[in-house]
Amino acid sequence: MEENLKQKLLNRAATSEQEKEDESSLWKRVWKESKVMWIVAAPAIFTRFSSFGLNVISQAFVGHIGPRELAAFALVFTVLIRFANGILLGMASALSTLCGQAFGAKEYSMMGVYLQRSWIVLSLTALVLVPVFIFTSPILILLGQDENIAHVAGIISLWAIPVMFSFIFSFTTQMFLQSQSKNVIIAFLAAFAIAIHVFLSWLLTMNLKLGITGAMISTILAYWIPNVGQIIFVTCGWCSDTWKGFSFLAFKDLWPVVKMSLSAGAMLCLELWYNTILVLLTGNMENAEVQIDALSICINVNGWEMMISLGFMAAVSVRVANELGKGSSKAAIFSIVVTVLTSFAIGLILFIIFLLLREKIAYVFTTSEEVAIAVGDLSPLLAFSLLLNSVQPVLSGVAIGAGWQSTVAYVNIGCYYIIGVPVGILLGHVFHLQVKGVWIGMLFGTLIQTIVLIILTYRTNWDEQVMIARIRINRWSKAEPDHETIRSDN
Structure with a gap:
């Protein structure tokens, strides 16, 4: 009986030790996964806050030009730019699937090809959207908007075309880098763009009194500066495993990428x-x-x-x-x-x-x-x-x-x-x-x-x-x- 009691106590102690070990192991796994997750999440959150802030800064300076300009700017950026943003961001998310899975499988050489295929598909999509920006004024007038606001919105929408094209490289290079957990550079460039945008908006809009022209030049530069930095980072040696140069393979097997991009675009657009x-x-x-x-x-x-x-x-x-x-x-x-x-x-x-x-x-x-x-x-x-x-x-x-x-x-x-x-x-x-x-x-x-x-x-x-x-x-x-x-x- 004493032997049985000892055996039960030993078994209970062993079970208790195993539970403590499992619990410790679980917390270690949670901590390890959290660190890996935050490496991607923290810069991504900061970058999105920065991008969201670019429009807020632009709108604040445009508001000092005049109420008509503010209304027109808000109309273009809350309707047209959001519309284009939703389509291009959604379509670019297909690249996150492809690059993420390829990186996990250590198929590094194909990631650069996927990136180039995404550039081609998104560029063709952006070209299809260009007429909407060109004919903004008549479209808004047809929809019953005030003619004076619609006229100013038509001018702003022409300036907004380079902003739309910036989304092609912004979204795709970000997803390419995020798949490799190399997105600290994205957050750094986003912070730099915000600082430059505030300075240029003040210089061109408030100091030099260039009005809408100054505000839009600053906005375009704020969107493109991070893109230039990201493209240099990708193509000039910092992604040597995943970027092997421009490839003719980018023009092959485009249809599966188009289908996945359209599905992704539909998914996110319906949400946004x-x-x-x-x-x-x-x-x-x-x-x-x-x-x-x-x-x-x-x-x-x-x-x-x-x-x-x-x-x-x-x-x-x-x-x-x-x-x-x-x-x-x-x-x-x-x-x-x-x-x-x-x-x-x-x-x-x-x-x-x-x-x-x-x-x-x-x-x-x-x-x-x-x-x-x-x-x-x-x-x-x-x-x-x-x-x-x-x-x-x-x-x-x-x-x-x-x-x-x-x-x-x-x-x-x-x-x-x-x-x-x-x-x-x-x-x-x-x-x-x-x-x-x-x-x-x-x-x-x-x-x-x-x-x-x-x-x-x-x-x-x-x-x-x-x-x-x-x-x-x-x-x-x-x-x-x-x-x-x-x-x-x-």
């Missing part, structure tokens, strides 16, 4: 345009001016928080793609869990803060008590938006890493436009809940989409995803690029 519909649905409601002012403040706060979520989206897409490329399904799953929980924790903190602040938020943006009361009324919806936004974009990043863009595009159509928008219209207009009803409907669509993506991620056979990644890599790297490469130093 969703909030724009919220504003449009509010325009013809009672007391529309106050409602739109309050809503714009909430959407502005939501937009800043979205930059954090997009940083985590970039991080999880890279981590999932890398691990699938390596053939490690368990590591991919673990990365998803760590990134989603980290982003959700930040979202939960922001949810509590904005739920408590209520109308106090508004006084940062306005002195109107009426608008502040309206913001306070909307703040619970803003808080829930921040919470949902901490999870939903991260799950979209999982889709990008795994290459599910076409599947998620269909999910977005169903959840956003078949469920969310009709419910919003019903609550806002039929049940007279006004902007709150519209927003509740939109949130309901986002909630359904988030639940669907969670189920999709949970039920996925990740071992099968490893095989799909391997097939994709083998199919697109079957030709040896070194035989058909034009060395970049020639």
Whole structure:
């Protein structure tokens, strides 16, 4: 009996030691994964904050030129540039799938070819979008906009064409570098661009009084300076394993890249345009001016928080793609869990803060008590938006890493436009809940989409995803690029 008791105590002690070791091992894995994740996420968040800030700075200086110019600038950058941004960013996200999986599989030589293919596809897309920028004035007049504002917007839209083309190199080189966790240079260049933009905006707009011309020259340079730095970094030796020079292979097998890019573009565009519909649905409601002012403040706060979520989206897409490329399904799953929980924790903190602040938020943006009361009324919806936004974009990043863009595009159509928008219209207009009803409907669509993506991620056979990644890599790297490469130093 004494021997049995000793044996039980020894077994219990061994079990306790094993549990402590497993717990210690889990925390070590979480810490290790968090470090790898933040290497991508932190610079990505900073870069997105910087890009978001460029338009804010431009708008602030344009506002000193005149109210007509400010209205025209806001129209061009919130409608046209956002439209082009959504399409090109979405299409560029296909590169994140390809480069991330190739880097994980150590197929480094094909990554430069993927980058060049993406440049070709996005350049052709941008050329298709150019007529919209050229004919902005007649299009706006046809849509019922004020002729004076439409005329100024037409001038600004011509200046905005180089901004649109800057997205081609900005998005693609960022995803190329992020796939290799070499994105500190991106954050450094973004900070440099902001500093230059503030100085040039002051010099050209306020000092030399060049008006819209000065403001747009500064804006164009602010978007292109980081691109030049990133292209130099990629092509001049700092990415020697993944960039082997310009290659004729970039013009081969373009159709699979086009299909994946179109699917990715549809996926992200459907998400980015969703909030724009919220504003449009509010325009013809009672007391529309106050409602739109309050809503714009909430959407502005939501937009800043979205930059954090997009940083985590970039991080999880890279981590999932890398691990699938390596053939490690368990590591991919673990990365998803760590990134989603980290982003959700930040979202939960922001949810509590904005739920408590209520109308106090508004006084940062306005002195109107009426608008502040309206913001306070909307703040619970803003808080829930921040919470949902901490999870939903991260799950979209999982889709990008795994290459599910076409599947998620269909999910977005169903959840956003078949469920969310009709419910919003019903609550806002039929049940007279006004902007709150519209927003509740939109949130309901986002909630359904988030639940669907969670189920999709949970039920996925990740071992099968490893095989799909391997097939994709083998199919697109079957030709040896070194035989058909034009060395970049020639």
